[in-house]
Amino acid sequence: MDLSQKQTDALHEQIKHNFHLAWFNVLREKTLQNPPDFDWIVNLYKELRLRLTCFLKKNSQRRVKIEQDLDVELFDQMIRNGAFQGPEFLGLVNYIFQCCLDFGSPARDNNVKELKREIISALHNKAVFADLVPLFFKNANIAIDWIHKDLQDVRQHLNNLNHNTCQ
Numbered sequence: 001m002d003l004s005q006k007q008t009d010a011l012h013e014q015i016k017h018n019f020h021l022a023w024f025n026v027l028r029e030k031t032l033q034n035p036p037d038f039d040w041i042v043n044l045y046k047e048l049r050l051r052l053t054c055f056l057k058k059n060s061q062r063r064v065k066i067e068q069d070l071d072v073e074l075f076d077q078m079i080r081n082g083a084f085q086g087p088e089f090l091g092l093v094n095y096i097f098q099c100c101l102d103f104g105s106p107a108r109d110n111n112v113k114e115l116k117r118e119i120i121s122a123l124h125n126k127a128v129f130a131d132l133v134p135l136f137f138k139n140a141n142i143a144i145d146w147i148h149k150d151l152q153d154v155r156q157h158l159n160n161l162n163h164n165t166c167q
């Protein structure tokens with residue numbers, strides 16, 4: 001049985017959705033553990049930093065600044081020693097989403113701001129660590145995914161333009 005492109009795309013989206021849902025649920029479980037799985041949380045933090053900088057030129061001012069501002073060792077120490085609280089979390093949320101606004105397409109600004117608002121609202125409504133951490137990583141990764149998708153689309157568009165002008 002051959003699937004149409006539309007059916008294949010729908011299946012792909014369903015698998016992707018289920019994967020993200022499972023990831024989110026596992027992250028919530030790991031943050032509910034006593035103590036939480038700090039190793040995994042720190043690795044997710046490292047991944048965010050890498051995903052925000054991988055498209056920037058090595059040693060560029062902006063890349064170096066982000067890598068310094070998102071110091072993995074400091075984050076690791078703070079989170080393991082209970083020094084990463086509300087103000088630090090809010091600072092991280094603001095920083096990550098400002099980077100997403102800076103790097104992303106202006107057409108997505110309202111969507112990025114809504115992802116940030118969802119986290120801030122949960123924080124103000126006294127959500128617990130096990131709710132805030134998964135929500136933060138989920139929303140931050142969505143916003144960063146959009147940056148990567150938009151960059152890929154621009155590259156594809158430029159390749160198509162170049163291909164068409166060379167014929």
